[in-house]
Amino acid sequence: DAKTTQPPSMDCAEGRAANLPCNHSTISGNEYVYWYRQIHSQGPQYIIHGLKNNETNEMASLIITEDRKSSTLILPHATLRDTAVYYCIVRGTGANSKLTFGKGITLSVRP
Amino acid sequence: EAGVVQSPRYKIIEKKQPVAFWCNPISGHNTLYWYLQNLGQGPELLIRYENEEAVDDSQLPKDRFSAERLKGVDSTLKIQPAELGDSAVYLCASSLEGSSYEQYFGPGTRLTVT
Numbered sequence: 001d002a003k004t005t006q007p008p009s010m011d012c013a014e015g016r017a018a019n020l021p022c023n024h025s026t027i028s029g030n031e032y033v034y035w036y037r038q039i040h041s042q043g044p045q046y047i048i049h050g051l052k053n054n055e056t057n058e059m060a061s062l063i064i065t066e067d068r069k070s071s072t073l074i075l076p077h078a079t080l081r082d083t084a085v086y087y088c089i090v091r092g093t094g095a096n097s098k099l100t101f102g103k104g105i106t107l108s109v110r111p
Numbered sequence: 112e113a114g115v116v117q118s119p120r121y122k123i124i125e126k127k128q129p130v131a132f133w134c135n136p137i138s139g140h141n142t143l144y145w146y147l148q149n150l151g152q153g154p155e156l157l158i159r160y161e162n163e164e165a166v167d168d169s170q171l172p173k174d175r176f177s178a179e180r181l182k183g184v185d186s187t188l189k190i191q192p193a194e195l196g197d198s199a200v201y202l203c204a205s206s207l208e209g210s211s212y213e214q215y216f217g218p219g220t221r222l223t224v225t
Contacts, residue, residue, distance in 0.1 A: 032212075034212070043115070043204065095161070095166075103152060
């Protein structure tokens, strides 16, 4: 599975949009981009995933560039409860594909 | 719907002692995972079960770690003997199938080896 690169940390103000970047320049055609987050003292939580089209659900939006070499997770109205480590993961298809977590990006939402 | 249940939540043991962690996945989930998470790092897969079969245990240190999922439901991860470097959080996750896009994680067991 391709590797991802994320900045170590970022912050944003409560109520504003949080835009979390991720680079995955070696992604291959059948690999998906996944985002999970981990709130302190909890297990990771699935947020969203996509192949090449932009995706939106009740938690976030995922914007994938046309060349698929990078993506952005958008939390449209960040709250204090969104403070967490966010992991961008590239994962292939099939039962043998793994979730390979990096260090993620620590998002701090300030009041 | 109940989530993935793990126990204990915290465990402190002396080195060379044995320790066991228990996980009960979400009902109906055929695939169960054990992950290890060191401080400041992302989780790393130790073993994956499809029903009662361990289909990927390539990252499990088999000299001291063992796992079982006897009836294809709950699972136990054991370390014997524990070493100082085993201090970490041990996470259990489950999914409907191995190819499912969403894995559901438990809260983890924080192990401290002194």
